[in-house]
Amino acid sequence: MSPTPSPEVTANGSARDREIIAARVIVTCPGRNFVTLKIETRSGISGIGDATLNGRELAVAAYLQEHVVPNLIGRDAGRIEDIWQFLYRGAYWRRGPVTMTAIAAVDMALWDILGKLAGMPVYQLLGGRSREGALVYCHANGRDISETTEQVGAYIEQGFLAVRAQCGVPGVKKAYGISTAGKPYEPAESELPAETVWSTPKYLEIVPQLFERLRADHGTGVELLHDAHHRLTPIEAARLARSLEPYRMFWLEDATPAENQKSFEIIRQHSVTPLAVGEVFNSIWDCKHLIENQLIDYIRTTIVHGGGITHLRRLADFAALHQVRTGFHGATDLSPVCMGAALHFDTWVPNFGIQEYMFHSDEANEVFPHDYYFREGRLHCGESAGHGVTIDEKLAARYPYAPKQLPIARLEDGSMWDW
Ligand code: CS2
Numbered sequence: 001m002s003p004t005p006s007p008e009v010t011a012n013g014s015a016r017d018r019e020i021i022a023a024r025v026i027v028t029c030p031g032r033n034f035v036t037l038k039i040e041t042r043s044g045i046s047g048i049g050d051a052t053l054n055g056r057e058l059a060v061a062a063y064l065q066e067h068v069v070p071n072l073i074g075r076d077a078g079r080i081e082d083i084w085q086f087l088y089r090g091a092y093w094r095r096g097p098v099t100m101t102a103i104a105a106v107d108m109a110l111w112d113i114l115g116k117l118a119g120m121p122v123y124q125l126l127g128g129r130s131r132e133g134a135l136v137y138c139h140a141n142g143r144d145i146s147e148t149t150e151q152v153g154a155y156i157e158q159g160f161l162a163v164r165a166q167c168g169v170p171g172v173k174k175a176y177g178i179s180t181a182g183k184p185y186e187p188a189e190s191e192l193p194a195e196t197v198w199s200t201p202k203y204l205e206i207v208p209q210l211f212e213r214l215r216a217d218h219g220t221g222v223e224l225l226h227d228a229h230h231r232l233t234p235i236e237a238a239r240l241a242r243s244l245e246p247y248r249m250f251w252l253e254d255a256t257p258a259e260n261q262k263s264f265e266i267i268r269q270h271s272v273t274p275l276a277v278g279e280v281f282n283s284i285w286d287c288k289h290l291i292e293n294q295l296i297d298y299i300r301t302t303i304v305h306g307g308g309i310t311h312l313r314r315l316a317d318f319a320a321l322h323q324v325r326t327g328f329h330g331a332t333d334l335s336p337v338c339m340g341a342a343l344h345f346d347t348w349v350p351n352f353g354i355q356e357y358m359f360h361s362d363e364a365n366e367v368f369p370h371d372y373y374f375r376e377g378r379l380h381c382g383e384s385a386g387h388g389v390t391i392d393e394k395l396a397a398r399y400p401y402a403p404k405q406l407p408i409a410r411l412e413d414g415s416m417w418d419w
């Protein structure tokens with residue numbers, strides 16, 4: 001009879017140390033809803049992963065609670081790849097935002113645990129530093145061009161090297177991306193979707209004027225970005241991209257809905273404005289055609305919605321073959337846990353482009369203590385083992401879930417449109 005193999009003892013402890021003994025889903029609402037998965041191992045080391053899907057938080061929480069957590073208990077937390085394959089191929093109904101966000105939360109927590117077991121920051125586990133800090137962009141917006149250019153100026157003063165600019169659209173009551181006076185921008189404002197009205201002709205009128213003014217006010221040194229937020233048809237997107245060429249955009253984002261990846265060929269035929277897409281994607285299959293035909297310049301799919309570090313590593317390597325760079329989504333509705341994991345990825349990934357950085361509320365930063373920090377236009381991950389973000393569960397419990405959904409958009413004639 002062959003001797004039972006003794007549990008491997010490796011640099012990251014023994015299989016027994018790494019055995020998953022508990023996992024729990026934490027829903028909290030410090031300023032906005034966040035879902036976090038915490039995985040505990042027999043060694044006492046635990047890790048956390050972000051599982052927040054804006055407006056669908058409880059769908060992911062239930063998926064984790066009912067279909068993932070029971071499958072984790074007893075597994076070796078060091079078998080990150082095998083657990084990813086189990087959760088992806090074992091789901092049968094594979095892919096989709098809920099499933100891939102749940103898998104991402106497990107994956108982030110397991111990389112966090114591995115880092116702690118090995119005594120290394122996650123970027124080191126991935127292959128080490130490729131840069132000192134990740135170039136970030138923040139969000140400037142205003143009810144009109146003057147308010148917006150003023151906010152862009154203020155961010156440049158604060159040391160930002162790249163700024164996304166969105167402004168109100170005359171004749172459109174609630175244009176995308178404009179904060180309500182004095183409050184940070186948070187689109188999921190109501191229990192049921194708020195109805196907004198959209199007009200592409202009015203929008204296409206004002207956007208080139210906005211960026212003409214921004215270049216006139218702030219020169220060519222600052223990187224300028226804009227998010228069309230899935231609102232345009234391909235030919236309208238081509239028109240906007242071409243009209244922005246004189247202002248040298250860093251990127252035009254979500255120019256047209258990307259289910260039909262081929263439609264980006266129309267934009268490419270008409271303009272050299274760089275294109276970014278992918279915050280709503282959840283796997284490499286959503287962007288394979290876009291990347292291999294170089295129809296985009298930046299892929300926005302990030303750790304929390306794209307199946308975690310394990311899948312994003314594959315996606316980023318595939319993108320690198322086609323000279324496409326990363327431009328991770330980083331809105332307030334992705335928790336500081338995702339930001340922490342993303343920054344370790346940004347620090348390692350060779351084809352890094354830029355990282356979105358929308359500021360979390362003070363309450364959120366207190367619930368999720370972290371060691372990343374902003375300096376001279378870049379975000380720097382910390383050197384602590386793991387991804388450098390923790391959760392204060394006592395404090396989290398003080399912020400109960402508050403049902404909120406994202407708005408919808410209709411055209412002026414009432415036709416349903418893309419928000
Ligand atoms: C936006 C997001 O940051 C962005 O680029 O597209 O704020 C998006 O509207 C939200 O993440 C939706 O929850």
Ligand code: MG
Nearest residue numbers: 227253254279
């Ligand atoms: Mg966007």
